[in-house]
Amino acid sequence: MADNMARRWLWGPASRLGFLAAILSLIADQAHKWWMLNIYRIEGKGDVEIMPFLDLVMVWNPGISYGLFPQGSATGRLILIAVAAAAVAGLTVWLANARTAIGATGIGLVIGGAIGNAIDRAVYGAVADFFSFHAFGYHWYVFNVADMAIVAGVAGLLYESFLGSHKKVSKPS
DSSP states (O other): OHHHHHHHHHOOTTHHHHHHHHHHHHHHHHHHHHIIIIISOGGGTOOEEEETTEEEEEEEESSSGGGOSOOOSHHHHHHHHHHHHHHHHHHHHHHHTOOSHHHHHHHHHHHHHHHHHHHHHHHHSSEEEEEEEEETTEEEEEEOHHHHHHHHHHHHHHHHHHTOOOOOOOOOO
16 A cells, blocks of 8 residues: 555656656766766867857856855755755656646656756766857856756746646556
């Protein structure tokens, strides 16, 4: 009985789709970071202009979004990793209750991005960011593939919440 209850809390009709999105976004993020650091060796290149509004750069972010709450100590990094783990646990419960493909995919993208950035904190002590958008003298924050997954996931969840058709994912036969 307890096993069945735990399963309902952690697995639902759209969980497979959500975890597929999480795994794919995590793999894309970690593969890109590995390539940028070990093959392309961005750290030794400085700013690399890709387009007039996009540069590749190397920024180690010791905090969270926009460099908020920078953590220079091991304890601070562990706190941020623990917060990410708690967020992933909460998102997993939310995913088990997701009923649409858009919702499940959105939650999965956020899970994958959160895990990708937590891995950076555990391995490097900070999150590796590479993409720098800028225009008319204004520079947005520097971000990575995990951040793109999180933003895309949140956008999907907002779409579903406000404009979605709310079609339910059918249960497997």
